[in-house]
Amino acid sequence: MYYFIINPHSGNGKGYKICRKLERHLGKACVEYEIFLAKEPGEASLIARRLTEGCREPVTIVAVGGDGTVNEVLDGLCFHSSVTMGFISAGTGNDLAKSLRIPENSGRSLKRILYPRNHKLLDYGVISYGKEEVFHRRFAVSAGIGLDGAVCHDMMYSFRGKPQLRFLRYLLIGIKQLLVARPAKGYLVLDGIQKVEFNHIYFVSVHIHPFEGGGFRFAPGADYSDGKLTLCVAHNSSKWGMIPALANAFIGRHKRYKGMRNYECREVEIHVDRPMAVHVDGESCQMQTEIQLRCIQKKLRMIV
Structure with a gap:
């Protein structure tokens, strides 16, 4: 059926x-x-x-x-x-x-x-957030907190018009959000063991698949069947220092840039010192200061 x-x-x-x-x-x-x-x-x-x-x-x-x-x-x-x-x-x-x-x-x-x-068994992710009441939500492609979440939130509630204009609208919203973006202090806990601290977090994107935001390849090494999340942390004392990395992520070039770090893990806790926008597959999860994410390996059977 x-x-x-x-x-x-x-x-x-x-x-x-x-x-x-x-x-x-x-x-x-x-x-x-x-x-x-x-x-x-x-x-x-x-x-x-x-x-x-x-x-x-x-x-x-x-x-x-x-x-x-x-x-x-x-x-x-x-x-x-x-x-x-x-x-x-x-x-x-x-x-x-x-x-x-x-x-x-x-x-x-x-x-x-x-x-x-052909069928494939794919991983998917689960995000948990909220303090008084904890919410759990699955995601297929990616989730994120910070600048990428703010852009997705803005696109959800403001984009109207022809699909051909989506890229232009996305670009304008991205520029606007970058102009108003403020970094946060925070830390990640990878697999409950490794703690990594940052002073200037602009966003953390967490991937099952490589792409996000209509083509930005923040996690070129993401494998949708390895049971792992691939993280991209954008942190820089100057927001303008991120522009070359963002531009190259969009056109598909894979170079190491100062202020862009990648990690792999099966689960991660992300803590920031002030509320930042959160998204799952481009859908808004409002503003959060703490989120937990984990990978569910090869549970989703999909026709490809």
Whole structure:
């Protein structure tokens, strides 16, 4: 049985157009399927939970949208049954699609899902945050605290317009957030053993996959099946000193820069001395001073 959870608003309406195409293609294919539209934030997660909770039969859940839609579906899945996940890219950033080399063409992606040749067991991450009430949320691609979280938060609540303008909008928001960014003092605890302190943290991004923010490769060595998180810590006494590193992360050059450090671990605690914006797969987790993240190895079965 195939269940398609579609965000019709993804890609500024691209999700709705793909939904119409899928209905035509699926009508010709001899498969059982059902389509669900997730029109409100959090709805995709609720649908995924309802479809898989208590289910003992093999099911394929297909997320149609961007990285945020994948995040919601993943967060809602119950892994009691044989759950396989598929993905049809309809977003604007599409970091997961870049990493897994999923076609942009929805017809080709659907063909892979209906007639799969290859499945992969992928890692995913879990973030925990909050003091009075602790929240837990899964993430498929990356999570972060600081400047990257502020940019994602700003994009979520301010971006409207054509997908072609997304990069320009992202660039302008990134410049704005960089101008107002203030570093924080803080430290990381890697695997409960190694403590690393920093005086000028601008952001810490935590990766399952290499990409973030629509193509920034902050973790070029990230491997989605090794059971490890790959961290990128941006720390510099001068924010302008980070510009060459940010530019090269976007164009894909991998050089060591002062103020950019990478680590690998299975779990990490991140503490900063003042609240900073947090995101998971581009979705906002508001402002936090402490977060904990861990990697769940090869639990997500996905068609690629």
